[in-house]
Amino acid sequence: MSLFKRSVVSEIMSHAGVVFSTLLIVWLSVLLVRLLGDAASGSIGADVVFGLATFSSITALPVILSVSLFIAVLTTVTRNFRESEMVVWFASGLSLKDWVGPVMRLAIPAAMLIAFLTLFASPWAYRQIAEYRQRYEQRSDLSKVTAGQFIETENGARVFFAEEPVNEGDELGKVVARINDDGWLSVVTANSARVETQDNGDRFLVLSQGHRYDLKPGQTEFRLLDFQRYGFRLEGEANTTPEALRAQAERQIKARPTTLLLEDNNDNANSQIMWRLALPLAALNLALLAIPLGAVNPRLGRSGDVLIAGLVGLLYMNLINLSRGWIGTGQLSFYVGIWLVHAIFLGLMVFMMWRKLRVRPPKAPKPAS
Numbered sequence: 001m002s003l004f005k006r007s008v009v010s011e012i013m014s015h016a017g018v019v020f021s022t023l024l025i026v027w028l029s030v031l032l033v034r035l036l037g038d039a040a041s042g043s044i045g046a047d048v049v050f051g052l053a054t055f056s057s058i059t060a061l062p063v064i065l066s067v068s069l070f071i072a073v074l075t076t077v078t079r080n081f082r083e084s085e086m087v088v089w090f091a092s093g094l095s096l097k098d099w100v101g102p103v104m105r106l107a108i109p110a111a112m113l114i115a116f117l118t119l120f121a122s123p124w125a126y127r128q129i130a131e132y133r134q135r136y137e138q139r140s141d142l143s144k145v146t147a148g149q150f151i152e153t154e155n156g157a158r159v160f161f162a163e164e165p166v167n168e169g170d171e172l173g174k175v176v177a178r179i180n181d182d183g184w185l186s187v188v189t190a191n192s193a194r195v196e197t198q199d200n201g202d203r204f205l206v207l208s209q210g211h212r213y214d215l216k217p218g219q220t221e222f223r224l225l226d227f228q229r230y231g232f233r234l235e236g237e238a239n240t241t242p243e244a245l246r247a248q249a250e251r252q253i254k255a256r257p258t259t260l261l262l263e264d265n266n267d268n269a270n271s272q273i274m275w276r277l278a279l280p281l282a283a284l285n286l287a288l289l290a291i292p293l294g295a296v297n298p299r300l301g302r303s304g305d306v307l308i309a310g311l312v313g314l315l316y317m318n319l320i321n322l323s324r325g326w327i328g329t330g331q332l333s334f335y336v337g338i339w340l341v342h343a344i345f346l347g348l349m350v351f352m353m354w355r356k357l358r359v360r361p362p363k364a365p366k367p368a369s
Contacts, residue, residue, distance in 0.1 A: 004089055004092075005105075011079075012069075012073055012076050012103070015071070019071045019072055023064045023067060027064065028053065031053055032053055035049045041149075044133065048136060051128070052129060055129045055132075056129065058117070058121055059126060059254075061114075061117050061121075062122065065114050065283065066110075066283040069106065069107060070290050071290075073287050073290035073291065074293060076294070077099065078296055082296065096353065096356050100288065103290075110283055111281070111283045112280070114283050118277075119258045122254075123254065126252065127255040130248070130249035130252055131246065149162075157179070157180045158178070158179050158180070159177070159178045160175070160176070160177045161177075163175075172194070173192060173193075174189070174192070175188070175210070176188070187213045188230075189210050189211050189212075190210030191209040192207075192208045194208075204231040207227070207229070208228065208229055210226075211224065211225065211227070267327060267330045270334040271324045272324075273338075275320070275321075278320045278324075278341070278342070282316060282320060282342065289313075289349045289352070291349075292352035293309040295356050316341070316345055320341050323340065323341055
């Protein structure tokens with residue numbers, strides 16, 4: 001490998017590592033804020049936040065890798081032009097098209113990794129996310145109660161609140177629950193609560209020293225129950241076998257394995273197949289497109305070129321999403337949509353490279369008057 005190719009590959013890899021790390025940290029920060037907010041509101045359990053963050057990051061890796069490679073190539077080419085290093089390379093007989101080799105040396109392995117992620121790893125991660133959420137939804141309402149938080153379920157029909165425990169051995173302090181059921185409004189209060197597991201594995205939330213009030217709004221019917229111990233079974237009644245959870249998760253289009261999508265052979269499945277194939281192709285196209293986009297005039301400002309490159313990349317991804325939507329609704333043929341956007345941007349890349357490589361002949365001198 002020549003000195004030029006080695007230096008280009010090394011610099012692109014260095015920039016790609018920095019950009020990838022930055023984007024991944026930003027993604028994780030935003031994701032964790034959202035997941036922790038969901039956990040605080042009771043939408044998910046606090047014990048699944050780390051797992052959901054891990055699997056969600058896997059689903060985001062294809063886009064992050066594609067964008068990282070695009071920005072890395074763009075910044076490398078731009079720096080070489082702005083610092084006039086390309087003058088040296090051009091003087092040694094190289095041209096802009098000699099960037100294609102070292103860029104593809106990195107883009108092809110990246111595209112293969114992205115293809116593996118989109119075709120296999122991401123659907124698996126989406127299935128894990130769906131199964132995590134299903135397990136949480138299938139817990140009973142009281143098993144979701146966390147000290148110091150109001151928990152609403154069944155669209156507000158059930159509301160629970162618990163304080164921090166005071167007595168040793170209790171898992172929750174004072175508990176208040178409001179339940180609307182078959183026209184009855186019930187309020188349950190207790191001084192403490194803890195979880196007990198029976199010999200057969202059943203788990204119960206046992207309330208101690210409390211009251212239950214039942215009434216019908218607008219009527220005089222009223223019931224009062226005082227108790228020393230009152231137990232609620234925590235396990236849900238839904239089918240929680242691994243096979244049942246997986247089958248239910250695979251009904252979601254993003255979590256469906258690629259082999260099953262091919263067997264489905266419908267517009268919705270075809271749109272998802274198109275998306276999974278589009279990302280590795282987009283990574284290749286964007287990496288090549290970054291070469292002419294980064295070949296700027298050192299005398300011009302850098303903000304305009306960076307803005308144009310960003311808009312081109314954003315337009316590319318939006319058009320892929322638009323094509324996926326059209327395929328899903330049957331407005332665009334799968335066999336056309338799978339290559340149309342990539343062909344347009346490949347043609348744009350070839351045209352821009354031709355414009356950059358074209359050498360204009362000198363103008364003829366004006367005749368003396």
